[in-house]
Amino acid sequence: xxLPVPSGSxxxxxxxxxxxxxxxxxxxxxxxxxxCALVTVLTTIGIVAVLGxxxxxxxxxxxxxxxxxxxxTEVDPPKFGIFPLIWGTVMVAAGASLIALPIGLLSALYLxxxxxRRVRAVLKPALELLAGIPTIVYGFLALVLVTPxxxxxxxxxxxxxxxxxxLSACVVVGVMIIPMVSSLSEDVLSAVPRSLRxxxxxxxxxxxxxxxxxxxPAGLSGVAASFILAISRAVGETMAVVLAAxxxxxxxxxxxxxxxxxxxxxxxxxxxDASYGTPKYLSLxxxxxxxxxxxxxxxxxxxxxLRRFREVYN
Amino acid sequence: MTTRSPxxxxxxxxxxxxxxxxxxxxxxxxxxxxxxxxxxxxxxISARSLCVWYGSSMALKNVDIDIPRHKITALIxxxxxxxxxxxxxxxxxxxxxxxxxxxxxxxxEGIELADPSIDAVALRRRVGMVFQKPNPFPKSIYQNVAWxxxxxxxxxxxxxxxxxxxxxxxxxxxxxxxxxxxxxxxSGGQQQRLCIARTLAVEPEIILMDxxxxxxxxxxxxxxxxxxxxxxxxxTIVIVTHNMQQARRTSDMTACLMLDEAxxxxxxxxxxxxxxxxxxKLFTNPSDPRTEAYITGRIG
Numbered sequence: 277x278x279l280p281v282p283s284g285s286x287x288x289x290x291x292x293x294x295x296x297x298x299x300x301x302x303x304x305x306x307x308x309x310x311x312c313a314l315v316t317v318l319t320t321i322g323i324v325a326v327l328g329x330x331x332x333x334x335x336x337x338x339x340x341x342x343x344x345x346x347x348x349t350e351v352d353p354p355k356f357g358i359f360p361l362i363w364g365t366v367m368v369a370a371g372a373s374l375i376a377l378p379i380g381l382l383s384a385l386y387l388x389x390x391x392x393r394r395v396r397a398v399l400k401p402a403l404e405l406l407a408g409i410p411t412i413v414y415g416f417l418a419l420v421l422v423t424p425x426x427x428x429x430x431x432x433x434x435x436x437x438x439x440x441x442x443l444s445a446c447v448v449v450g451v452m453i454i455p456m457v458s459s460l461s462e463d464v465l466s467a468v469p470r471s472l473r474x475x476x477x478x479x480x481x482x483x484x485x486x487x488x489x490x491x492x493p494a495g496l497s498g499v500a501a502s503f504i505l506a507i508s509r510a511v512g513e514t515m516a517v518v519l520a521a522x523x524x525x526x527x528x529x530x531x532x533x534x535x536x537x538x539x540x541x542x543x544x545x546x547x548x549d550a551s552y553g554t555p556k557y558l559s560l561x562x563x564x565x566x567x568x569x570x571x572x573x574x575x576x577x578x579x580x581x582l583r584r585f586r587e588v589y590n
Numbered sequence: 591m592t593t594r595s596p597x598x599x600x601x602x603x604x605x606x607x608x609x610x611x612x613x614x615x616x617x618x619x620x621x622x623x624x625x626x627x628x629x630x631x632x633x634x635i636s637a638r639s640l641c642v643w644y645g646s647s648m649a650l651k652n653v654d655i656d657i658p659r660h661k662i663t664a665l666i667x668x669x670x671x672x673x674x675x676x677x678x679x680x681x682x683x684x685x686x687x688x689x690x691x692x693x694x695x696x697x698x699e700g701i702e703l704a705d706p707s708i709d710a711v712a713l714r715r716r717v718g719m720v721f722q723k724p725n726p727f728p729k730s731i732y733q734n735v736a737w738x739x740x741x742x743x744x745x746x747x748x749x750x751x752x753x754x755x756x757x758x759x760x761x762x763x764x765x766x767x768x769x770x771x772x773x774x775x776x777s778g779g780q781q782q783r784l785c786i787a788r789t790l791a792v793e794p795e796i797i798l799m800d801x802x803x804x805x806x807x808x809x810x811x812x813x814x815x816x817x818x819x820x821x822x823x824x825x826t827i828v829i830v831t832h833n834m835q836q837a838r839r840t841s842d843m844t845a846c847l848m849l850d851e852a853x854x855x856x857x858x859x860x861x862x863x864x865x866x867x868x869x870x871k872l873f874t875n876p877s878d879p880r881t882e883a884y885i886t887g888r889i890g
Contacts (some may be wrong), residue, residue, distance in 0.1 A: 392688075454603070469725070471721060471723060472725055472726035472727060472728075473686075474683065474686065474719075474721060474725070475721065475725045475726075475727065475785070476727070476737075476738075477683065477686060477714060478681065478683065478714055478719035478721070478789070479714065479715070479718070479720060479738030479740070479741070479788065479789070479792055480712065480713075480715030480716075480738065480741070480742050480792060481736070481741050482710050482741075484712050485741050489737075489741070490727060493728070493729075494727075494728055510647070511728040513860065520857075587728035587729060588728055588772070588774070589725075589728040589774065
């Protein structure tokens with residue numbers, strides 16, 4: 277069938293040649309985007325290089341051996357044994373994870389599988405709002421709210437609660453990272469195809485079985501990624517921890533005592549405790565490197581666990 | 591006033607003037623029983639005046655249908671006329687869609703499926719479903735088959751059940767050596783037979799198939815069709831299909847659904863059953879002009 281020729285098309289062509297912008301769009305965008313991607317890669321390389329070089333510098337200046345650095349229990353110079361700092365960091369991160377991972381995961385399951393659409397529309401942004409609160413606010417909440425509450429709870433039982441204590445840091449950091457877990461996990465759980473849920477329901481599965489045995493395993497890689505991000509955030513969290521847990525390097529299993537984390541130590545040193553170039557000053561790079569290695573280790577570990585357990589759907 | 595057949599003369603209310611249905615309207619009176627060529631003795635599912643609503647829009651109006659036992663019933667009709675909606679009434683799958691509800695009666699072995707308080711989970715074990723797109727779980731072939739049986743508390747020998755189900759689904763020979771490979775590594779046709787095996791493993795009485803071959807090539811389609819023919823000895827099968835040849839090849843009874851003209855005038859898409867007859871009769875001598883127009887390709 278012949279289409280009628282639009283009137284006027286003979287005198288004035290309707291399809292001009294592509295503009296110069298459209299013609300050069302491809303290569304321009306390609307290089308622009310590549311540069312942006314390169315920025316993050318270069319930054320990472322830069323950070324690792326600076327940390328690595330200064331760490332080597334530190335060990336050369338301070339004459340501390342690596343085992344003595346990692347396992348020594350006396351933080352002050354010239355010993356530089358940072359084990360109490362690692363201990364404090366692990367304790368706060370573990371305690372915070374103990375609070376945030378189950379609560380975050382369960383709220384993600386609730387939001388993606390159980391909540392009516394309208395509840396979800398309100399609750400999800402509300403949870404994400406938690407992530408927008410400056411961490412120092414969590415810090416003084418720990419001081420003025422959580423610690424007094426802990427004192428009120430534990431001191432009648434005859435347990436002494438330090439004004440700065442690890443438990444209160446665990447609580448506030450835990451609450452702080454709940455939205456990371458719940459929001460990211462909810463995204464991946466919601467992304468599990470409806471067809472998988474229908475298949476399970478069609479076999480006579482209950483909502484609980486569908487949620488925990490089909491949706492969760494299918495979204496496991498994303499859930500684990502959210503866990504790792506949250507734990508890394510807890511490991512690296514600074515201001516809230518400084519205010520809540522204080523600055524007493526302790527190796528203790530008692531969460532009601534004060535502990536010092538690696539980040540708190542770094543804050544103290546950069547806060548003017550040490551003059552430039554001294555071993556004490558250089559130690560902050562070594563501590564930073566230790567933090568970096570810890571989070572890197574977490575990432576590698578999670579990758580290994582995932583390869584073993586995740587279910588890939590397409 | 592509802593017009594069941596355009597052949598019937600309605601002197602007072604022509605069909606195109608009846609107002610669109612609203613959820614608040616009372617149900618229209620049952621249409622007078624028509625001499626139905628498709629008398630089904632001992633139906634396994636029997637729906638009368640079944641209406642389905644999605645929110646405020648009516649998806650199905652006054653459906654009367656009897657699903658014969660150990661036969662294949664095909665649901666055909668143009669897109670959007672409610673075939674899948676009707677199919678999903680049989681196992682209450684529409685419950686998963688917020689705002690969906692049923693009116694009228696639909697009985698399965700004495701259970702009133704329109705009753706919102708019945709146990710849909712227990713029902714779905716007895717009324718299995720195979721979907722349009724093969725949707726195996728991202729688990730091993732073995733786990734795919736065993737999963738449904740396990741959650742339903744199957745007490746017997748699981749290995750035996752898995753083998754039996756895979757054999758029944760004509761897949762055993764192809765997968766016996768790789769039961770612990772992912773179900774997603776199989777081809778599309780194999781995946782669909784895996785989904786059938788998974789459904790068979792919970793020993794349902796009815797198998798609902800929602801366009802089970804539309805994502806498959808002709809060879810895989812032929813395999814699934816052969817399988818359906820074998821399965822009907824033990825199961826009742828209801829299949830939704832866009833493929834009229836498939837309906838004609840495989841089914842014993844065919845229901846042709848159409849959009850309700852009156853609803854279309856009012857801007858709604860409401861499906862009705864235009865004709866429900868033995869397949870051979872529906873395709874060779876349809877009694878409804880809309881069915882005839884559809885099967886000869888003039889509409890749809």
